[in-house]
Amino acid sequence: MNPSELIEAIQGRFPDAVTQSHAWRGDATLVLRSEFLVEVARYLKEAPALGMNFLMDLTAVDYSTFGKKPALGFFSSSGVGVRSPAQIPDPDPWPGPPGRSRFAVVYHFFSTAHKHRLRLVVPVEESEASVDSLTDLWPGANWLEREAWDMFGIEFRGHPDLKRILMYEGFEGHPLRKDYPVNKRQPLIGPVN
Amino acid sequence: MNVGASDMQRQPSFLTSRLNEAIGWARKFSIFQYPFVTACCGMEYMATACSHYDVDRFGAGFPRFSPRQADVLFVVGTISHKMAPVLERIHDQMAEPKWVVAFGVCTCTGGFYDNYATVMGIDTIMPVDVYIPGCPPRPEMVLDGLIKLQQKIQDQHTSGVRPAPEARPKIMEG
Amino acid sequence: MDTTPNPTASAAAGAEINELETRDMLLNIGPAHPAMHGIIRIVAKLDGEEIKDAEVEIGYLHRAFEKMAETVDYNGVIPYTDRLNYVSPLINNMGYCMAVEKLLGISVPERCHYVRVILSEISRITDHLTCVGATAMELGAFTVFLYMIKAREFLWDLVEKVTGARLTVTYCRVGGVKADLPDDFVQPCLEAFKETRKVLAESRQLLERNRIFVDRVEGTGVISADDAIAYGITGPFLRATGADYDVRKDCPYAVYDRLSFEIPVGSRGDNMDRFLVRMEEMEQSMLIVEQALREIPPGPILVDVETGRPIPAAEMVDLAKVGNIAAIQGGCAVACPTLEGSGRDKHLSIATGEKRVVLPPKEDGYGNIEGLMQQFKLVMMGHGIRPPKGEVYFPVEGANGELGFYVVSDGSESAYRVRVRPPCFAIMSALPQMIVGGMMADVVPTFGSVNMIGGELDR
Numbered sequence: 001m002n003p004s005e006l007i008e009a010i011q012g013r014f015p016d017a018v019t020q021s022h023a024w025r026g027d028a029t030l031v032l033r034s035e036f037l038v039e040v041a042r043y044l045k046e047a048p049a050l051g052m053n054f055l056m057d058l059t060a061v062d063y064s065t066f067g068k069k070p071a072l073g074f075f076s077s078s079g080v081g082v083r084s085p086a087q088i089p090d091p092d093p094w095p096g097p098p099g100r101s102r103f104a105v106v107y108h109f110f111s112t113a114h115k116h117r118l119r120l121v122v123p124v125e126e127s128e129a130s131v132d133s134l135t136d137l138w139p140g141a142n143w144l145e146r147e148a149w150d151m152f153g154i155e156f157r158g159h160p161d162l163k164r165i166l167m168y169e170g171f172e173g174h175p176l177r178k179d180y181p182v183n184k185r186q187p188l189i190g191p192v193n
Numbered sequence: 194m195n196v197g198a199s200d201m202q203r204q205p206s207f208l209t210s211r212l213n214e215a216i217g218w219a220r221k222f223s224i225f226q227y228p229f230v231t232a233c234c235g236m237e238y239m240a241t242a243c244s245h246y247d248v249d250r251f252g253a254g255f256p257r258f259s260p261r262q263a264d265v266l267f268v269v270g271t272i273s274h275k276m277a278p279v280l281e282r283i284h285d286q287m288a289e290p291k292w293v294v295a296f297g298v299c300t301c302t303g304g305f306y307d308n309y310a311t312v313m314g315i316d317t318i319m320p321v322d323v324y325i326p327g328c329p330p331r332p333e334m335v336l337d338g339l340i341k342l343q344q345k346i347q348d349q350h351t352s353g354v355r356p357a358p359e360a361r362p363k364i365m366e367g
Numbered sequence: 368m369d370t371t372p373n374p375t376a377s378a379a380a381g382a383e384i385n386e387l388e389t390r391d392m393l394l395n396i397g398p399a400h401p402a403m404h405g406i407i408r409i410v411a412k413l414d415g416e417e418i419k420d421a422e423v424e425i426g427y428l429h430r431a432f433e434k435m436a437e438t439v440d441y442n443g444v445i446p447y448t449d450r451l452n453y454v455s456p457l458i459n460n461m462g463y464c465m466a467v468e469k470l471l472g473i474s475v476p477e478r479c480h481y482v483r484v485i486l487s488e489i490s491r492i493t494d495h496l497t498c499v500g501a502t503a504m505e506l507g508a509f510t511v512f513l514y515m516i517k518a519r520e521f522l523w524d525l526v527e528k529v530t531g532a533r534l535t536v537t538y539c540r541v542g543g544v545k546a547d548l549p550d551d552f553v554q555p556c557l558e559a560f561k562e563t564r565k566v567l568a569e570s571r572q573l574l575e576r577n578r579i580f581v582d583r584v585e586g587t588g589v590i591s592a593d594d595a596i597a598y599g600i601t602g603p604f605l606r607a608t609g610a611d612y613d614v615r616k617d618c619p620y621a622v623y624d625r626l627s628f629e630i631p632v633g634s635r636g637d638n639m640d641r642f643l644v645r646m647e648e649m650e651q652s653m654l655i656v657e658q659a660l661r662e663i664p665p666g667p668i669l670v671d672v673e674t675g676r677p678i679p680a681a682e683m684v685d686l687a688k689v690g691n692i693a694a695i696q697g698g699c700a701v702a703c704p705t706l707e708g709s710g711r712d713k714h715l716s717i718a719t720g721e722k723r724v725v726l727p728p729k730e731d732g733y734g735n736i737e738g739l740m741q742q743f744k745l746v747m748m749g750h751g752i753r754p755p756k757g758e759v760y761f762p763v764e765g766a767n768g769e770l771g772f773y774v775v776s777d778g779s780e781s782a783y784r785v786r787v788r789p790p791c792f793a794i795m796s797a798l799p800q801m802i803v804g805g806m807m808a809d810v811v812p813t814f815g816s817v818n819m820i821g822g823e824l825d826r
Contacts (some may be wrong), residue, residue: 140599
């Protein structure tokens with residue numbers, strides 16, 4: 001199925017779950033409400049026309065500083081700023097980050113039978129950073145969700161063993177959030193630099 | 194006349210200095226390395242150890258995978274903060290005389306991984322004898338570093354004094 | 368994990384039944400272990416030699432690739448991608464560059480696609496050689512390891528001819544590659560393949576019907592195709608279980624749809640099938656490269672090499688500075704060896720024509736004002752490649768499986784989020800299932816056939 005057919009199939013079946021959809025650069029993308037996640041995921045896996053047997057990837061994006069990067073000047077002390085050059089124009093622009101929430105959990109699915117891909121985006125508020133876990137449907141989601149918890153601090157309800165996977169136990173904070181500075185070290189032994 | 198051991202050391206005789214040199218020669222040509230391999234430098238370490246660039250001709254071709262049996266600790270590849278306590282424990286378990294080689298720029302200074310997860314040079318946690326920079330270093334460079342290490346081992350035994358490792362400048366403490 | 372004693376009754380031939388109490392032992396196969404490739408920790412609960420339960424701990428080589436990618440510009444991420452799967456760096460480079468090119472909506476010239484495919488396949492061969500060699504070494508076949516590393520050295524010589532480095536190459540750029548293939552590439556390549564085929568034949572002879580190797584490797588580490596798909600496993604690991612999914616065939620990219628090659632598929636899902644699949648894949652990769660070398664289109668030559676005089680680079684710069692552009696109009700510079708293959712004559716065949724993305728050839732950068740502006744706009748701080756806002760996911764076939772790059776751009780000069788979908792992450796999450804129930808000694812070939820590459824697993 002091509003991207004627009006995929007989007008139509010899911011939007012038709014769950015009309016109130018999907019808030020936004022597009023196929024920018026050929027990637028079928030749907031923005032879902034978080035309470036419908038497990039239902040839609042089960043439908044994706046079990047419906048024969050869709051047959052998404054692979055959960056390829058599960059990750060998150062922190063949209064808190066989207067588009068807010070300051071334009072760098074050469075010598076900031078001189079007060080001479082550099083006007084940002086225009087972006088390469090796009091005839092078919094992207095709709096933008098999903099909603100106003102800080103995080104978005106992004107799922108990529110693939111079907112070996114029909115060879116089509118789908119991306120699901122679930123916006124997650126910062127104050128209530130949790131979504132349902134998909135470990136019952138795909139055991140591969142176990143480690144992927146642990147990584148999203150480790151890096152972003154998004155909790156997955158129903159996960160059997162949600163603990164850090166890439167960082168060590170005593171580490172405080174969630175490194176891939178935009179407010180975590182890149183070289184803030186918390187060494188176990190040795191000096192801080 | 195009571196000639197104590199310290200007197201003997203202060204007046205090195207021909208026999209003891211020859212003996213020290215011989216021990217130095219034997220130690221430098223029979224290096225039992227502990228390759229603590231973590232990352233990409235491990236590929237170049239394998240290339241150095243194998244037939245093309247053969248490190249066995251220098252007597253160092255026998256890796257011992259137990260710190261109790263090794264005398265040179267080759268730290269190969271980036272050390273993250275999660276791995277650092279493990280590395281320190283391995284280093285502590287080795288018996289004297291032991292030497293440490295920092296292989297690859299990630300172990301020398303941290304490389305271009307200036308972030309929350311990487312130890313910026315293993316000399317922050319242990320004394321290092323030879324630094325082999327490169328990302329990854331070519332096998333010829335590794336052999337050069339090995340020869341420098343052998344020279345250091347020989348000198349150490351001839352002079353009887355272990356040279357102090359280079360002091361690290363305290364520019365970024367805290 | 369609890370360690371309560373479990374009574375077992377040894378009801379052998381006698382009437383006496385001895386009740387033996389055994390207690391499970393917790394064994395830490397720690398991060399500093401030769402067979403763990405240095406950075407995996409398996410905590411196994413053993414009952415004698417049999418593994419009752421296992422837990423895998425990773426993260427000992429986490430180097431914050433995704434965080435670093437947000438601090439440098441788009442081309443600056445490429446050295447970091449080299450160090451992801453460091454035994455096949457060109458595949459990672461290619462995956463990332465194609466993802467950003469999809470984001471930009473541009474495509475590279477055809478010759479560039481062929482060059483990328485040729486080098487990717489050579490990288491795949493080096494990856495499989497390292498994996499099979501290391502596994503064989505851990506099972507005691509040290510000679511096979513030495514032979515395979517010898518073959519790898521020949522291939523690394525080839526890579527060095529083209530890119531300048533053996534391992535961390537940083538060869539692809541967004542919008543093209545760094546330099547074209549050297550003129551004398553084909554003959555050394557075919558000779559290196561002849562040597563590699565000899566090595567593969569010798570290794571096959573030493574291993575395939577070797578009683579010890581077969582006993583250790585056949586029937587161990589079994590996983591079924593459905594389980595593998597549920598865990599998200601792809602690549603030779605999945606193909607050994609029977610499911611044939613290969614990104615090159617199912618979602619073709621670059622010029623793979625024009626090349627004819629086969630995908631070896633196993634059936635039993637054990638270590639033996641994985642070994643055989645990898646050996647066959649190396650042969651197929653060599654066939655792909657040979658085909659590509661025959662079919663590669665000759666690059667468009669911008670400057671007629673008979674009449675276009677080669678000028679020493681310093682002279683060209685001086686002429687340009689005094690404004691004498693006419694004297695250097697048709698010339699190509701004799702530049703330093705590190706710039707070989709990226710001169711003005713080869714430029715259109717190695718990089719797309721989009722001025723906002725690729726650097727100009729050095730003759731133009733030094734020779735005329737348009738080239739200088741193009742260089743300035745891409746290199747100076749505050750400028751750079753500025754893709755439109757958007758998000759893409761682009762999968763390529765890495766040596767371990769589907770290597771996907773998910774790139775989000777917010778219109779500024781550095782990426783907003785770069786996510787790598789690591790193929791061996793999925794395989795490692797299935798490792799406990801594969802080793803539980805087997806013996807302690809089976810961990811070694813199973814873990815070896817996973818081809819866990821720390822740079823990719825922990826990123």
